[in-house]
Amino acid sequence: MKALDIAFKDMLRSWRSAFTVVMMFVAPLLITGLIYLAFGGFGGGEVNIAQIDVGLVNQDTAVSQVPVSMGNELAKILTADSLKNLLAVTKYPNETDARQAILDKKISVALIIPSDFTSAVIQENANTALTIIHDPASTLAAPILQSIVEPFVNSLNGSKIAAQVVVAQLEKDGLAVDVSLPGQIALSYGSWSMANIPGANGALPSVDLQIPTASTQGSNKQAMAGGVVAGMIIYFAFYTGALNAQSIIREQDDQTLARLAVTPTSPATILTGKVIGSVILIFIQVVVLMLLSSLFFGINWGDPMKMGAVSMAMVFLASGFGIFLMSFIKNMRQTGIVLGGVLTVLGMLGGLFTTGFQNLPKAFAVATLFTPHGWALRAYKLALGILSGGILIPVLVMTAIGAVSMIVGVLLFRRRFA
Amino acid sequence: MNIVTIALKDLKQIARDRMSLLFLVIMPLAFTFLMGLLFGGNQQTDTRLNVGLINNDSQGSLTQTLTGLLENSQTIKVVDLTPAEESGISDQINSGKLAGALIIPGSYSNDLLNEKNPQIQIIANPSGTGGQTVLTELQAKISQLLGALETGRLSLQAYESQKPVADPHAYLADAVSASILAWQDPSIHINSEPVSVGANQSGFSGYVQTSPGMLVQFAIGGLIGAASVLVLERRNRTISRLLIAPVTKAQIILGHLLGVTVMVFFQESILILAGQFFFKVNYFQNPVGTLVMMLVVALFCGSLGLFFGAISKKPEQAIMWPLIAMFLLTALGGAWFPLDITSQAFYTVGHFTPGAWIMDGFQNIILRGLGFSSILLPAAIIMVYAVLFFGLAVWRFRFE
Numbered sequence: 001m002k003a004l005d006i007a008f009k010d011m012l013r014s015w016r017s018a019f020t021v022v023m024m025f026v027a028p029l030l031i032t033g034l035i036y037l038a039f040g041g042f043g044g045g046e047v048n049i050a051q052i053d054v055g056l057v058n059q060d061t062a063v064s065q066v067p068v069s070m071g072n073e074l075a076k077i078l079t080a081d082s083l084k085n086l087l088a089v090t091k092y093p094n095e096t097d098a099r100q101a102i103l104d105k106k107i108s109v110a111l112i113i114p115s116d117f118t119s120a121v122i123q124e125n126a127n128t129a130l131t132i133i134h135d136p137a138s139t140l141a142a143p144i145l146q147s148i149v150e151p152f153v154n155s156l157n158g159s160k161i162a163a164q165v166v167v168a169q170l171e172k173d174g175l176a177v178d179v180s181l182p183g184q185i186a187l188s189y190g191s192w193s194m195a196n197i198p199g200a201n202g203a204l205p206s207v208d209l210q211i212p213t214a215s216t217q218g219s220n221k222q223a224m225a226g227g228v229v230a231g232m233i234i235y236f237a238f239y240t241g242a243l244n245a246q247s248i249i250r251e252q253d254d255q256t257l258a259r260l261a262v263t264p265t266s267p268a269t270i271l272t273g274k275v276i277g278s279v280i281l282i283f284i285q286v287v288v289l290m291l292l293s294s295l296f297f298g299i300n301w302g303d304p305m306k307m308g309a310v311s312m313a314m315v316f317l318a319s320g321f322g323i324f325l326m327s328f329i330k331n332m333r334q335t336g337i338v339l340g341g342v343l344t345v346l347g348m349l350g351g352l353f354t355t356g357f358q359n360l361p362k363a364f365a366v367a368t369l370f371t372p373h374g375w376a377l378r379a380y381k382l383a384l385g386i387l388s389g390g391i392l393i394p395v396l397v398m399t400a401i402g403a404v405s406m407i408v409g410v411l412l413f414r415r416r417f418a
Numbered sequence: 419m420n421i422v423t424i425a426l427k428d429l430k431q432i433a434r435d436r437m438s439l440l441f442l443v444i445m446p447l448a449f450t451f452l453m454g455l456l457f458g459g460n461q462q463t464d465t466r467l468n469v470g471l472i473n474n475d476s477q478g479s480l481t482q483t484l485t486g487l488l489e490n491s492q493t494i495k496v497v498d499l500t501p502a503e504e505s506g507i508s509d510q511i512n513s514g515k516l517a518g519a520l521i522i523p524g525s526y527s528n529d530l531l532n533e534k535n536p537q538i539q540i541i542a543n544p545s546g547t548g549g550q551t552v553l554t555e556l557q558a559k560i561s562q563l564l565g566a567l568e569t570g571r572l573s574l575q576a577y578e579s580q581k582p583v584a585d586p587h588a589y590l591a592d593a594v595s596a597s598i599l600a601w602q603d604p605s606i607h608i609n610s611e612p613v614s615v616g617a618n619q620s621g622f623s624g625y626v627q628t629s630p631g632m633l634v635q636f637a638i639g640g641l642i643g644a645a646s647v648l649v650l651e652r653r654n655r656t657i658s659r660l661l662i663a664p665v666t667k668a669q670i671i672l673g674h675l676l677g678v679t680v681m682v683f684f685q686e687s688i689l690i691l692a693g694q695f696f697f698k699v700n701y702f703q704n705p706v707g708t709l710v711m712m713l714v715v716a717l718f719c720g721s722l723g724l725f726f727g728a729i730s731k732k733p734e735q736a737i738m739w740p741l742i743a744m745f746l747l748t749a750l751g752g753a754w755f756p757l758d759i760t761s762q763a764f765y766t767v768g769h770f771t772p773g774a775w776i777m778d779g780f781q782n783i784i785l786r787g788l789g790f791s792s793i794l795l796p797a798a799i800i801m802v803y804a805v806l807f808f809g810l811a812v813w814r815f816r817f818e
Contacts, residue, residue, distance in 0.1 A: 019734040027742060034749045037764050050758060050765040102613040103788065108758070120605050129607040136612035136785045139756045146608060147554060154561065157604035162569040165596045169573045169589075175580045185572050192568045196561065202544050204557050206564060208537040209544070213508035243734075334435070336642050336737045341441045348449060354456060364452075388509050 002265055006273025010247055011281055024240050024285045028232040029292060035228060036297055052141045054078065054089045055098040055110030060117040070121055071113040074152055078111070083148070095133070102135050109134040109141035111149060121156050124164070155193040159186035226301060229293045230380035231352035234373055236289075237282050237314060238343055241322025244278040246335050248413060253332050271323070271410045278319040286311050306383040306391055313398040314376045320402035321372050323409030327416075350374035372401045420665045424673025425680060431647055432681055438643045442685045446636035447692055453632065453754075454624035454697060466495035469552055470507055470519035470541075473498070478527025479591050483598060484563045488520075493555040507541055511549075518542030518552035530567060531587050566597035614787040625697035630780035631753035633689045634773050637682050637715060639744040641723035644678040645736035648727025657817050671815060674727065675808065679720030686712045693784075704783045707793045711779045714800045718772060721807035728814040747773040772803040 014020040056078060060071025079089050090107060092098040098110035112131040114120075120128035130149060134142035163182035170177050196204060203209035248271075251257040260270060290311075293299045301307050325338055347353060350373025351364070368374030379394035381387040432438050471488070475481040488496050497516065499507070510516040521539040523529075529536035540556050543549035570593030574586060583589045651657045660670055690708065693699040701708045722743065730736040748754060750764070751773020757765050768774050779796030782788045 017734065019732070019738045022738060022742070027745070030742075031745055031749070034746075034764075037761060050760070050762045099613050103615065103786065117606070127605050127607070129609050132608065132610040133613050134610065136614055137756065137781045138758050140758050142610050146610060149608060150558075153606050153608055154558075154565075157601070157606055158565045158569070160605050161597055161600040162565075162572055164600060165569050165593055166573040166576050168596065169593060170576060170580075173577070173581070175577065181576060185576070188572055189565070189568060193565065196564065198557065202550075202553060203540070204560060206535065206537060207557060207560065208539045209553070210539060210541045212511040212541055212543055332733055336646050336733065339737055341445060345440070345445055345448065348452065354452075364455075386512060 002269050003273040003276055006270060007277035007280065010244060010274060010277035013247070014244065014277075014281055020240070020243060023236060023243065024281075025288060025292075028229075028236040028289055029296070032229050032232050032293060032297060051088050052086060052109065052144060053107040054087045054141075054145060055092050055101050055107040056089050057092050057095055057098050057110060057112045059094075059115040060113050061115050061119075063118045063122065065122055066118055070118040070156065074111075074113060074117075074149065077152060078148065086144070087148075095131075099133060102133060105135070107135075108138040109145050111145060121160060151197065155190055158193055159189040162186065162189040225297065226299050226384045227355040227377075227381055227386050229289075229297065229299050230384065231347075231355040231377060233286055233289050233293075234314060234318075234350075234376045234380070235343070235347045235352045237286055237318040238321060238347070238373065239339060240282050240285055241278055241318035241320075242325050242335075242339055242343060243322070244281055244319075245274060245322035245326035245409070246329075246332075246339070248274060249326060249329050249332055249335055267414050268410075271413055275319055275323060275406060275410075278322055279315055282315045282318050283312075286315060302384055309395055310376075310379040310383045310391055313379065313395040313402070317372055317376060317398040317402035317405075320404075320406030320409065323413070324405035325409075327409040327412035346371045346373050351377055372398070372405075375401065420669040421673040421676055424665075424670060425676035428644070428647055428674060428677030429681060432643045432677075435643065438640075441636065441642065442640045442681070443688050445639075446632045446685075446689055449635070450625065450628045450632040450689070450693070450697060453628040456624065466491070466493060467517035467548055467552055468497050468515065469494045469556070470499045470503070470510065470516045471496045472501055472504055472519070472521045474501060474524040475522050475526040478525070480527040480530050480563060480567065480594065481522055482527075483566070483594060484522070484559065487559040487562060487598070488556075491555055491559065494518075494552060511541065511543065517548040518556070520556055530564075531590060562598070562601055563594075566594040566601070569597040570594050612785075614785070615789070623698075625693070625699050626781070626785050627756060629689070629693035629697050629699040630777055630784070631748065633686060633693075633780075634715070634751065634753045634776050635744055635748040636689075637685060637719045638722065638747060639740055640682065640685055641678065641719060641726055641740040641743075642737050644674075644681060644723035645726035645730055645740060646733055647677075648674060648724070649730045649733055649736045652731075652816070653733075661817055667817065670817075671724070671812060675720045675724050675811075677720075678723040679716045682719040682723075683712060683716035686716060699784050700787075701780075701784055703787060704790060704793075707783050707790045708780075710790075710797055711776070711783070711793055714779075714797045714804065715776055718776075718800050718804040718807070721804045721811060725807045725811035725814070728811045728816070747771050750774070752777050772800050775799045 014024075056075060058071045058075050060069050062069050075089075077083075078087060090101075092101060092110065095110075095112050098107070098112065101107045102110060110133050112133065114128050114130065116126065116128045117130070120126040130153065132142050132145055132149070134145075163185040166185045167177050167182055170181075196206070198204055201209055248257065251260070257270075261267070290299075290301055290307075294301065325342065326335070329335055329338060349367060350371040351368040352373055354364075355377065368377065375394050375397050378387065379391055379398060382389050382391045382394060469488075471485070473481065473485065476485075485496070488494065494517075499519070504521065507516065507519045511518065519541040521541070523536055523538065526536050526538065538560060540553060542553045542556075544553050567590065570590040573593045574583060574589055577583055577589065648657075657670065661667070690701050690712065694701050723740075726736060726739040726743070730739060750768045751757075751771045752768055753773055753776075757768045757774065760768070775796040779793045779800070782792040782796070786792070
């Protein structure tokens with residue numbers, strides 16, 4: 001009964017502390033919200049990235065044999081209405097001006113069309129190069145511009161290669177090559193090329209594009225989003241566990257613990273009360289964060305039984321680990337470093353801040369399992385269907401680490417109070 | 419002199435706490451290393467995306483041409499799978515082991531040669547960056563093969579208009595080979611180059627993003643210690659006691675500001691030296707610019723730390739405010755990921771934060787290779803924030 005009183009007192013104190021409430025609920029939702037806003041949501045829609053300021057230097061000169069300038073055709077593609085939301089094109093007279101505009105940050109990227117662009121298409125041994133110059137700090141502008149320019153250039157290259165190959169094959173066998181044949185071949189290839197562009201789904205007509213099968217708990221993107229939010233929930237649950245255990249240090253500093261010790265209350269009862277308070281507090285935090293993340297970010301937490309088992313194990317682990325960490329702390333001044341530093345390092349090593357990254361080094365994936373955070377994240381990923389396998393082993397490991405942490409922490413505290 | 423004495427006292431107090439070293443130096447170095455690695459490091463490792471391949475037509479001549487093209491890709495790395503593994507492909511993509519997969523149907527090559535328009539199966543999620551990259555690269559290679567085949571057909575038609583071809587398939591195969599060979603050196607190339615005027619011409623790398631990014635993050639995060647010192651002084655009433663000493667209120671405030679500023683400058687020095695010599699980030703290509711940026715960032719953080727110390731009544735608040743500021747200013751300012759990959763709204767809001775200007779100032783030096791004048795605007799804006807927070811700190815500062 002006394003243990004429950006202590007637990008109730010601790011919880012009351014936590015709810016009255018704006019700091020605790022902020023760190024339990026506001027901070028995880030805030031960070032998740034930032035990631036949500038940064039990447040245009042978790043729902044599967046495309047990210048509406050910022051419009052790219054593009055410079056265009058078209059130095060292409062007309063060639064009498066070709067009715068149109070290829071440079072102008074390429075410029076039309078870049079300035080087409082369909083790309084207006086993505087590209088804001090500004091014309092520059094020369095490369096020097098475009099480079100300066102990039103250095104002045106007026107544009108992120110520029111396309112330099114050389115003067116011999118059209119002639120390189122029709123002259124047999126001519127070579128030329130389009131140049132994309134870009135702000136090195138801009139990571140997307142150049143690849144996006146290249147992906148728009150490349151199909152056009154590939155079509156021209158393909159047409160020329162087709163004409164060259166056909167002529168070479170005919171000449172090899174001594175057949176006649178009409179002077180108009182290379183032009184006809186190039187035109188035919190160009191028509192074929194235009195008919196073989198990706199459709200509305202982004203796939204070529206000759207490609208059957210399949211989206212990876214959704215996991216049993218929902219779509220891949222939803223599951224990944226669940227992984228990101230789970231990372232935040234785990235980080236801040238451990239934070240709450242340590243913060244609640246910190247009350248022992250605070251009461252020691254404030255001398256209230258000494259006063260409590262002279263009452264007929266054993267150290268075991270005091271510590272039991274702290275653990276019960278911590279478990280209830282983290283449980284409420286996890287449930288509320290899951291509900292709010294479903295509401296605000298559309299997270300589908302999947303099978304309630306699996307998720308319930310994983311969450312309960314994580315709550316126990318975070319509570320035990322909080323007691324364990326704080327048992328090494330001597331005064332309130334050191335708690336800041338544990339709350340801000342040690343938990344952040346363990347969170348980082350446990351992979352909580354990198355849940356959205358794919359193709360992580362294998363060594364890193366293994367290293368995460370040397371931290372309790374890593375096991376918690378693994379369990380959530382298994383429950384969400386991001387990873388394949390059962391949740392039993394991670395749940396058992398979490399429970400074991402939680403129990404050992406709690407026993408060691410309680411023993412160290414008891415020795416201190418003795 | 420009083421100002422320096424108070425600053426030295428603060429520094430001694432912070433330095434005595436060995437665990438503060440963790441937050442000030444060890445954590446930012448560890449994060450720079452890890453996050454830099456995730457962003458590609460110095461690009462010495464194979465960063466190609468894994469793509470599963472189930473080849474049900476391994477003997478087909480055109481299929482062999484296609485697999486040859488895929489194996490030479492700079493973007494994707496082919497991982498051979500058996501047909502039995504087909505059912506697990508989605509799981510492998512969902513778990514991040516594969517970025518996509520390609521399934522070549524049996525008799526693909528023959529069907530192509532016989533104009534049966536066979537469909538090749540790509541499994542990828544184009545709404546993700548990795549999936550989109552895989553789809554683009556796979557389709558580019560397929561297009562190259564089909565373009566080569568189309569070339570062969572055009573050639574065959576031209577040939578047959580003059581003379582019958584004894585073995586059309588062999589003729590097509592010759593044309594495809596010639597075409598693929600020609601594609602290795604096409605007439606029109608597309609070159610891409612970063613515009614940089616200084617010595618650093620290496621372009622974007624993982625550490626160029628994370629070295630200044632983690633510097634910003636932990637310069638702000640490290641203010642926990644500085645703000646805690648102020649809170650404890652207020653709780654222990656040492657500030658009140660100072661008031662009866664021959665020291666003015668202004669000297670007390672400036673002393674604390676100097677202490678935090680020197681602490682952050684010291685932290686920055688270590689991180690920048692590590693960036694220069696360990697992570698190969700070229701801060702020294704404009705040493706004066708780097709020094710000025712370090713000074714304004716230290717002053718900004720000093721003002722911010724003083725402000726947090728002023729508004730925090732309890733030790734917990736001295737932890738909460740720096741942590742929230744750290745998460746907010748660094749995420750919004752582009753310290754975690756480049757702002758140009760984010761949404762329009764995020765990008766716009768981000769540029770109102772000092773974090774974005776700190777990143778801009780450092781990246782003008784280390785990435786764009788620009789001269790001293792390039793950091794003047796970022797430095798001026800960061801100083802405006804420094805003055806703003808210093809004013810707020812003085813306004814809210816309570817000695818009792």
